[in-house]
Amino acid sequence: MFEEYLLQRLGPHAVITMPAEIDLTNADQVCQALLAAVSPGVAVLVIDMSRTTFCDSAGVHAVISAYRHAATTGTQLRLVATTVLRIFTIIGADEVIPLYPTLDEALADAAPAPAASGDPGDGRR
Amino acid sequence: MTAHLSPAVVQDRLRDIQSITDVALSRLSADELLAALLERTRDILQADTAAVLLLDFSAGQLVATAAAGLEEEVRQGVRIPVGRGFAGRIAAEHRPVIFDHVDHTTVLNPILWEKGIRALMGVPLIADGKVIGVLHVGSLAARKFTTDDVELLQMAADRAATAVQSLLIREDRIAAAALQRSLLPSALPTSGGAEMAGRYAPGEGAVGGDWYDVFNLPSGELCTVIGDVTGSGLPAAVIMGRMRSALRAYALETRDPAEVLARLDRKMQHFEPGAVATVLYAVFDPCLERVHLCSAGHYPPVIARPARPAELADVAPGLLIGAAPGARRPVTTIDIAPGTLLCFYTDGLIERRGRSVDEGLTVLCQAVIAQSPDVACAEVMAALVGSDPAPDDIALLMFRRSLPGTG
Numbered sequence: 001m002f003e004e005y006l007l008q009r010l011g012p013h014a015v016i017t018m019p020a021e022i023d024l025t026n027a028d029q030v031c032q033a034l035l036a037a038v039s040p041g042v043a044v045l046v047i048d049m050s051r052t053t054f055c056d057s058a059g060v061h062a063v064i065s066a067y068r069h070a071a072t073t074g075t076q077l078r079l080v081a082t083t084v085l086r087i088f089t090i091i092g093a094d095e096v097i098p099l100y101p102t103l104d105e106a107l108a109d110a111a112p113a114p115a116a117s118g119d120p121g122d123g124r125r
Numbered sequence: 126m127t128a129h130l131s132p133a134v135v136q137d138r139l140r141d142i143q144s145i146t147d148v149a150l151s152r153l154s155a156d157e158l159l160a161a162l163l164e165r166t167r168d169i170l171q172a173d174t175a176a177v178l179l180l181d182f183s184a185g186q187l188v189a190t191a192a193a194g195l196e197e198e199v200r201q202g203v204r205i206p207v208g209r210g211f212a213g214r215i216a217a218e219h220r221p222v223i224f225d226h227v228d229h230t231t232v233l234n235p236i237l238w239e240k241g242i243r244a245l246m247g248v249p250l251i252a253d254g255k256v257i258g259v260l261h262v263g264s265l266a267a268r269k270f271t272t273d274d275v276e277l278l279q280m281a282a283d284r285a286a287t288a289v290q291s292l293l294i295r296e297d298r299i300a301a302a303a304l305q306r307s308l309l310p311s312a313l314p315t316s317g318g319a320e321m322a323g324r325y326a327p328g329e330g331a332v333g334g335d336w337y338d339v340f341n342l343p344s345g346e347l348c349t350v351i352g353d354v355t356g357s358g359l360p361a362a363v364i365m366g367r368m369r370s371a372l373r374a375y376a377l378e379t380r381d382p383a384e385v386l387a388r389l390d391r392k393m394q395h396f397e398p399g400a401v402a403t404v405l406y407a408v409f410d411p412c413l414e415r416v417h418l419c420s421a422g423h424y425p426p427v428i429a430r431p432a433r434p435a436e437l438a439d440v441a442p443g444l445l446i447g448a449a450p451g452a453r454r455p456v457t458t459i460d461i462a463p464g465t466l467l468c469f470y471t472d473g474l475i476e477r478r479g480r481s482v483d484e485g486l487t488v489l490c491q492a493v494i495a496q497s498p499d500v501a502c503a504e505v506m507a508a509l510v511g512s513d514p515a516p517d518d519i520a521l522l523m524f525r526r527s528l529p530g531t532g
Binding site: 054064067086087092095 | 353355401403420421422423424425442443444445448449452453472476478479481482483516517
């Protein structure tokens, strides 16, 4: 079951792979996996939803919980989404978590020092 | 030593406990079940006192809930922190504890030694692998509880624990449903020129944190609210009730919907840390020609103008309530021609496993027609819910600006 939440470390960054479907039935597990992945040693955590085809508001709330936890550890979040991109923009989550169409673009943005700002791909305002 | 009952009588009494838990699930309240359990436990163990303390998970405390021969515990609302004292140790260590000597050095709760209890024995109440409370018995005479006694008490506890938990969950559900009912407007205010209708449907067996609200401001504006607190059951319904009241209070202070949601967000982050909710707040001008919408992470309404296909209103998104301090709160203003219908809803209406959110929104837009709000509610529920159980609860609110001559 846990390969669904595969966590890879890439230097100071990490990538967590999300399952194909996220809804009420597994949102708690997703939330726990995300909270565990956010730690003070991780500068940037990329949440990879590129293979996620279904995510409802329970899934969005799991990501928001991770965001709140990340604010306490100093970890920055990036989100990769294609099919489920719309739900994150429709409910305003992109205001605090930058969204990317591909993992490569999220990592390219994550690679420089996290202090880099003024980046057009960075959705923080 | 205490006179013991014969093994045959003991087996009989244990069967008796089993039978009351079976009856309890259909007929008794949790209080009645606990009272019956304590009476029989005291009898089986020939003890003078018996008590149940249930765990308040959020407080990390055991709360005296039922007692026989020790009623003061419940009447005085005794609370014992998990890990401390006699009962606290049982809950923390998940195992029986026996005290042959009871005084202030061993027991936290003064009622126990003031009552003259000389010996105590307690076991955890375990349901679904989790400690939900503690069952203990006491003796006013000096007594050494034996391992046989502990086994008997644990058997009584095991037979009762699952039934106790089921009853508590059921009572929470009933309370949540009652709270939910009391907070939804029973009759929507009818103001000249506006017609409204609302629906609430619980999800599969459980009430959640969805709500809608409609009220007028002293300055003449008509306000509508639809929201969804993450989570389910009584905790979500309680937070929903607090948000509903707070939003109404802030609405009286300022007509700016962005400011109302900003204050609500600040209040929630301070007093309900950890709670997350979406809210869509709409303020209609007194003449109903325009509506000012502010969304905190909520799906935009569907707007149906007369003789035109319905579409999602283009409402600027804002962050969910409880997510981050100081979120931007953009306001979108929309003109409403007479006959226009607005459909406000929660995620439970459109989210189904195996269907994307976009598909759900498309089905909804096809089902919404600018017509009487009551009929529109019925048609939308029929099209999106039908006879299938919805996994999550659903709130739905329809507003229509009346056509001239009908308002």
